[in-house]
Amino acid sequence: MSWENYMPYIYAIFAPFALALFGIIYGLVLKGFDRKLAAHMQWRVGPPLRQPFYDVLKLFEKENIVPKNAVPWIFNSAPIISMGALILALLYLPIGPFNPVLGNYGDLIVLLYILALPGLAMMLGGFSSSSPYSAVGAQREFIMILSYEFPLAIIIFTFAWKYSILYPNLKAFSLLTFVEHPLWQNVGILGFIGLLILLITMLVVTTGEVGRMPFDIADAGTEISGGALLEYTGKNLGLFYLADAVKIVVMGTLIITFFFPYNLSSLLLHYFSLPHYAWLTIDFLFYLLKLFIISFVVVTVMRVAFPRFRVDQVVKFYWGYATLASLIALSLIVLDTVGGV
Amino acid sequence: MSWEEIIKDYNPTIQRERRIWVNIPKDKVYDILQNLKNEGFEHLSSLSVTDWIDEGKFEITYHLWSYKFKVLLTVKTKIDREEAKIKSIYPIYDRSAWIHEREMHELFGIEFIGNPDLSPLFLEDWNEKPPFRKDFDWREYVRSKYYNKENEREKAYWEVWLK
Amino acid sequence: MVDMDKKVMARKMGRLIRSIWIFNWFNSCGVTELLPVVASIYDMERFGLIVVDNPKHADVLIVGGYQTEKSIKRVIRIYNQMPEPKAVMALGSCTITGGMYWDSYNTIKRLSDYIPVTIYVPGCPPRPEAVFQAVGMIFEHVNQLKKEVKGK
Amino acid sequence: MIHIETSSGYWYPIIMLIAFIISWLIAYLIWRRGEKSYKKNTEEDDVFFAGNPPPQGELAHIKGNNLGWGFVEALDGFYNGMKRMHNGIINDYVGWFIGILAFVLIIIILWGGAI
Numbered sequence: 001m002s003w004e005n006y007m008p009y010i011y012a013i014f015a016p017f018a019l020a021l022f023g024i025i026y027g028l029v030l031k032g033f034d035r036k037l038a039a040h041m042q043w044r045v046g047p048p049l050r051q052p053f054y055d056v057l058k059l060f061e062k063e064n065i066v067p068k069n070a071v072p073w074i075f076n077s078a079p080i081i082s083m084g085a086l087i088l089a090l091l092y093l094p095i096g097p098f099n100p101v102l103g104n105y106g107d108l109i110v111l112l113y114i115l116a117l118p119g120l121a122m123m124l125g126g127f128s129s130s131s132p133y134s135a136v137g138a139q140r141e142f143i144m145i146l147s148y149e150f151p152l153a154i155i156i157f158t159f160a161w162k163y164s165i166l167y168p169n170l171k172a173f174s175l176l177t178f179v180e181h182p183l184w185q186n187v188g189i190l191g192f193i194g195l196l197i198l199l200i201t202m203l204v205v206t207t208g209e210v211g212r213m214p215f216d217i218a219d220a221g222t223e224i225s226g227g228a229l230l231e232y233t234g235k236n237l238g239l240f241y242l243a244d245a246v247k248i249v250v251m252g253t254l255i256i257t258f259f260f261p262y263n264l265s266s267l268l269l270h271y272f273s274l275p276h277y278a279w280l281t282i283d284f285l286f287y288l289l290k291l292f293i294i295s296f297v298v299v300t301v302m303r304v305a306f307p308r309f310r311v312d313q314v315v316k317f318y319w320g321y322a323t324l325a326s327l328i329a330l331s332l333i334v335l336d337t338v339g340g341v
Numbered sequence: 342m343s344w345e346e347i348i349k350d351y352n353p354t355i356q357r358e359r360r361i362w363v364n365i366p367k368d369k370v371y372d373i374l375q376n377l378k379n380e381g382f383e384h385l386s387s388l389s390v391t392d393w394i395d396e397g398k399f400e401i402t403y404h405l406w407s408y409k410f411k412v413l414l415t416v417k418t419k420i421d422r423e424e425a426k427i428k429s430i431y432p433i434y435d436r437s438a439w440i441h442e443r444e445m446h447e448l449f450g451i452e453f454i455g456n457p458d459l460s461p462l463f464l465e466d467w468n469e470k471p472p473f474r475k476d477f478d479w480r481e482y483v484r485s486k487y488y489n490k491e492n493e494r495e496k497a498y499w500e501v502w503l504k
Numbered sequence: 505m506v507d508m509d510k511k512v513m514a515r516k517m518g519r520l521i522r523s524i525w526i527f528n529w530f531n532s533c534g535v536t537e538l539l540p541v542v543a544s545i546y547d548m549e550r551f552g553l554i555v556v557d558n559p560k561h562a563d564v565l566i567v568g569g570y571q572t573e574k575s576i577k578r579v580i581r582i583y584n585q586m587p588e589p590k591a592v593m594a595l596g597s598c599t600i601t602g603g604m605y606w607d608s609y610n611t612i613k614r615l616s617d618y619i620p621v622t623i624y625v626p627g628c629p630p631r632p633e634a635v636f637q638a639v640g641m642i643f644e645h646v647n648q649l650k651k652e653v654k655g656k
Numbered sequence: 657m658i659h660i661e662t663s664s665g666y667w668y669p670i671i672m673l674i675a676f677i678i679s680w681l682i683a684y685l686i687w688r689r690g691e692k693s694y695k696k697n698t699e700e701d702d703v704f705f706a707g708n709p710p711p712q713g714e715l716a717h718i719k720g721n722n723l724g725w726g727f728v729e730a731l732d733g734f735y736n737g738m739k740r741m742h743n744g745i746i747n748d749y750v751g752w753f754i755g756i757l758a759f760v761l762i763i764i765i766l767w768g769g770a771i
Contacts, residue, residue, distance in 0.1 A: 005657070008657075008668065008671045009671065009674060011671075012671045012672075012674040012675040012678065013674065013675075013678055015675075016675060016678045016679045016682055017678075017682060020679065020682045035549070039547070039549060042544055043544040044543075044544040044547040044549060044550075045547050045549075045550045046547070046549060046550065047549050047550065047551075047552050048552070051523060051552050054519070054522040054523040054552055055523040055552075057519045057522075057523075058519045058520050058522065058523045058563070059690075060689060060690040060691065061515070061516045061519045061520065061589065061690075061691055062563070062587045062588065062589060062691060063587035063588040063691055063693060063694040063695075063700075064587075064690060064691060064692060064693075064694055065560065065587055065694045065700060065701050066694070066701060067701050067702070067703050068697065068701050068702060068703070076687075079683075079687065080680060080683045080684055080687055081680070081683075082683075083679075083682075083683035083686065083687075084676060084679040084680035084682070084683040085676075085679075087679035087682060087683065088672070088675055088676050088679045091675050091679070102668075102671060102672070102675060104666070105659075105666070105667075105668040105671045105672070106666070106667050106668060106671070106672055107665040107666055107667065108665070109665055109667070110667050110672065129703070130703060130716060131703035131704060131705070131710070131716075132703075132705070132711060132715075132716055132718060133558075133704065133705075135717075135718035136718060139718060139722070139723050139725070139726075140726065142723060142724075143724065143725075143726040143727055146727060147727075160664060164664055171663075171664055171665055171666060172663075172664035172665070173664050173665035174665065174666070217726075221556070221557040222557060225557040225558045225704070225706070226556075226557050226558040226560070226561060226704075230558055230560060230704060231560060231703065231704070232560070232561075233560045233561065233587040233694075234587055234690055234691055234694070235687055235689070235690020235691060235692075236687075237561065238690060239683065239686060239687050239690075242686065311725070311726030311729070311730075312726050312727075312729035312730035313730075314726065314730075315726055315727055315729075315730035315731070316730045319730065319731070463572070463574065463610065464573065464574070464610065465573060465574045465577070467573075472609055472610075479607075479609045480607065482609055483607050483608070483609055486609075487602070487612070487613040488613070498606075558704050559704060560704055577707075578706070578707025578708065579707070581699060581702075581707050581708075581709075582704075582707050584698065584699035584700055584702075585699065585700055585702060585704055586700075587694065587700070588694070588695075
């Protein structure tokens with residue numbers, strides 16, 4: 001076994017620490033911006049930007065209550081699974097200019113399964129806490145997963161199908177092909193419109209996946225007073241809070257790999273030359289900016305603009321309109337490739 | 342048999358335009374209310390009790406409103422204060438009668454026979470005399486329950502009430 | 505407040521005051537004046553205060569206005585269900601002396617006979633500025649506690 | 657290193673397992689730093705039920721059939737249609753069966769070779 005074969009194991013062992021740090025810190029920063037901008041949109045002053053950090057510090061100081069007839073080991077491990085799955089997802093995602101750490105050891109389908117884990121963990125937590133409110137919350141989380149996975153699957157299938165046509169020798173589902181060959185250039189007019197529709201559907205699916213206002217039926221504050229995360233206090237809730245912050249980063253990165261994998265350096269390269277690491281930092285900052293804009297659109301604007309939907313409206317929306325939109329986009333792209341090219 | 346004939350021989354008094362009072366003896370109330378409901382007085386807007394302590398009587402008033410005739414008919418009946426029992430009008434007016442009677446039972450201690458559920462509404466585990474009765478001295482009750490004599494600050498309350 | 509030792513208490517409260525999550529128990533006059541506190545003019549979120557919807561997530565329980573015999577039982581249970589470093593803010597003069605209902609047979613006269621109250625906010629109903637002054641007092645109390653601990 | 661390789665994707669389970677254990681470990685480390693104690697078996701770890709004593713036994717369980725409430729509610733157009741179709745009359749079912757069979761046969765005959 002030469003040195004080369006051990007590379008993936010070393011990545012798998014050391015990369016999670018760095019990525020977890022990045023995910024948590026930038027996730028909380030995004031949450032801070034989100035609350036500040038939402039407040040300004042509502043003509044309020046809003047909390048300081050470092051408020052999520054204070055929230056987490058406080059939550060880790062509070063008592064960690066486990067309800068009397070809850071199932072303790074599921075109850076306590078749910079937040080850990082949720083957080084672990086999200087850190088794992090970061091490993092398979094391209095962070096800014098860098099290729100995904102485990103890029104050639106797992107493709108998009110693996111990522112899709114990992115992304116289902118946080119929702120599952122929240123559901124587990126809700127059901128295991130033996131409270132009627134959180135059982136209803138967990139049941140709603142189950143419906144959320146069912147409803148937003150459908151359009152998400154169609155979007156991923158569209159991309160994979162397109163890549164399998166354009167680059168038959170490459171692996172269609174591998175994230176590396178997604179990053180190296182963005183679809184915007186080699187697609188005709190019809191395909192361009194199809195991609196736009198896909199982008200909008202993906203944004204809407206991300207709001208559902210992150211569980212923000214129009215689709216936060218799972219932990220609906222006013223209706224079921226806290227929903228699935230009702231019985232969680234102290235560090236369990238703190239970990240769920242962190243997981244929620246990292247989830248925004250993960251979902252934002254997913255959108256970036258699909259639709260905006262461009263780097264600033266490729267554009268400015270021939271204007272002035274900079275050492276390699278300078279380009280990397282510029283690209284990384286550009287990636288952070290892209291992530292901020294996506295989080296602003298997906299989380300803050302939706303949160304301020306829309307009231308919460310009813311449970312059946314959410315299902316109708318995802319299985320009806322979002323799926324229809326992604327199917328239309330799929331057919332447009334198919335027409336474009338089959339007819340146009 | 343229109344509603345005027347039903348209450349004719351109990352000499353109803355016209356209070357003012359579209360407001361009629363009528364006093365009916367206790368044992369006839371149930372049948373009269375049944376007939377009135379069939380006639381068109383289907384809205385029992387409220388049921389209230391007045392405590393005539395010197396006469397030793399509770400006076401129960403049923404306020405009936407009819408959408409057809411646009412008339413508010415107030416049926417009054419007097420029951421004895423000690424063993425305060427009357428037949429419940431739950432079978433006639435159903436839910437609205439149930440909630441009113443439950444409240445009257447809690448505050449006056451009137452026994453409505455036939456009401457499915459007379460559990461306490463506002464005063465959970467209240468073992469005193471029903472509070473709205475005139476002979477219940479609420480000042481004494483509040484003073485003994487909430488304000489004790491030793492507490493320096495609360496002495497003022499005791500002086501206020503002594504006068 | 506459970507009698508943890510001073511240093512732990514100072515650390516815990518120090519972190520708590522920067523992000524206070526409030527569970528409000530408004531079943532009387534308290535709520536009318538507290539809506540502007542949440543709204544954009546006074547905006548309590550500036551200080552990191554948010555209203556949460558169940559006692560398990562909350563740090564401060566705001567009991568607004570008079571409590572009847574029936575509702576005080578619920579308040580006691582909700583107070584017990586809050587995780588530990590917690591505080592109670594009693595709003596309105598009804599919780600201090602029974603206020604307008606000082607001689608009513610049904611309301612309780614002083615909240616601290618039933619649950620330990622951290623701070624009373626007089627007023628009927630108290631103005632939003634009074635609420636902010638109360639929160640400010642909690643801040644000072646905790647800072648003074650921290651200074652004391654650091655001073656040793 | 658065992659792995660799954662298809663024409664369009666690949667997956668190395670062992671590496672993912674290691675990575676997941678490490679990430680789970682990180683999450684556990686973060687989790688452990690928090691406050692552990694709480695007052696056991698007092699009223700504190702009762703379930704929050706809006707101030708009332710929590711429901712016991714049978715009342716507290718949310719039954720399985722209302723797990724998909726929102727779903728059935730949203731797709732009730734589809735479900736009602738389905739319920740109408742499953743009316744239990746055997747010749748309706750046989751009718752559908754033969755219809756679909758004929759349809760499939762026609763497809764095979766016409767484009768048998770092409771597919």
